[in-house]
Amino acid sequence: MTSPQSGPETCAETSAEADDAAGVLRRVFGYGSFREGQREIIEHVVAGGDALVLMPTGGGKSLCYQIPALVREGVGVVISPLIALMQDQVDALTALGVRAGFLNSTQEADERRRVEAAFLAGELDLLYLAPERLRAPGTPDLLDRGAIALFAIDEAHCVAQWGHDFRPDYLALSTLHERWPAVPRVALTATATEATHAEIASRLGLEEARHFVASFDRPNIRYRIAPKKEPRRQLLKLLRTEHPGDAGIVYCLSRTSVEKTAAFLTENGIEALPYHAGLDARTRAAHQARFLREDGLVMVATIAFGMGIDKPDVRFVAHLDLPKSVEGYYQETGRAGRDGLPSTAWLVYGLQDVVQQRRMIETSEGDDAHRRRLGSHLDAMLALCETVECRRVRLLAYFGQRGATACGNCDTCLSPPETWDGTIAAQKLLSAVLRLRRERHQSFGAGHVIDILLGRETEKVVQHGHASLTVFGVGTELNESEWRGVVRQLLAQGLLAVKGDYGSLVLTDDSAEVLARRRQVPLRREPERPARAEPAARSAGSRRAAPADLPEEAVPFFERLRAWRAASAREQGIPAYMIFH
């Protein structure tokens, strides 16, 4: 735990507040000791200071405001977006003998009046408030009439414009300080790049607050990222071989994919429940409750699921689609292994993920600056996927923790990916893109450009007369799947970009460096693919013709190609036009 703005340390053991805090920790919560950082934060807030707390999911943020609320005079007011969890949180506190209540829009008027009365009578220790309640007429006046110990702003990243959890209601929280200048505020989040950091501080007027930054390392999580082939089958294999009977979360991008994956797992004997924003509130609540209470259930969900979920024994978090940012990935995978036992973070991704996400960014609402920001989030995620370094080292570096040593536990540590010199392959591919643009004023998606390099006389090649291009058939040393890997990695390295509805490949500023032979392009060899007999054949310099990735020699070429394309599209659950054109 570091606190960049800290002054000289006071001796924690001898101060009365610390005694109280430690006493509350034992008597009320039944814990023997503080976790990393908790004591410093609690003391600071008890003494009336403002704090910005950055601590990973499961780190123990709640106690950082619950204990000060109990130690200080008055009620701790907790602003939380997790309306669905308020009842659970209040029940859990009540069971510990803490007097807690909540106000949100799901309540009956009667119930609300009862909580308000308890607040005014000084009969509450903690009051949970949905952010929109704070702006509701009457709430500020109500708060004025009671004694407030502190404001806690939980999941504070919701104030940051660029996160997917952004809530406009959070922006109004900047007024807390104006109206109640004497009340200390503590903002808490598990999201912690320096940019988000700064945005939270400035939007909440917490520039003067002391920052507490915990280590983001989750040593019990083993990170693995593999190429996407048949995602559901790959998942099934993982669950059967490494996580039989374990509870876990599977994240998918779309609702349809959530439904299909849950059904697929169930058909294959693994108990799985769907969760996404398209399900009615009752079903969602029921599925969440079952996941929390029962053993060994798999929740298949969109990112709508998980914030604030405190289930200690989630043994794996699997992503069937690429997360939009490293922050999202970290938060989602962080839901695994909160009990400290070994857990798996597993992700499969492929070229179509990159194409699809670039396209979503391009068509997203907002201005160019917004799109550039989304683009750089995605780039960072891709760089993590394609790294040949330790995943944990990269992840921690992203969160500003430099100098970590390789973990010895992630996929790249356990089987270091081989690299090969992809310079010539990259030149060929970029040159094909360049020639299509210069000579034909056209651009095409990866599938067609690869067909050209492989010298395939597809209908489209014939239709456009692309067999006469000088690059036609110059890339037979790699097969289709290897070329797709090249494209994916060039996209990840920013040496190539995609544009438009059909995911057309276009050059970037850096492409010129490669085409001018001023830049080497090391590429990661695809793991999970049986190595070929002669490794040298993979080097881009080799001219050996590789057999295309197609079955059944006897079947006429076009028929095979069409069948293979259709099957590929089906397996990946995405429209064929997104892969091939």
Ligand code: ADP
């Ligand atoms: P966060 O909000 O940071 O994700 P929580 O506040 O929900 O994390 O805490 C995660 C879990 O850790 C909870 O089950 C909590 O009871 C437990 N916990 C927190 N502090 C301590 C402590 N000092 N000792 C033991 N367990 C703790």
Ligand code: MG
């Ligand atoms: Mg929390």
Ligand code: ZN
């Ligand atoms: Zn590692």
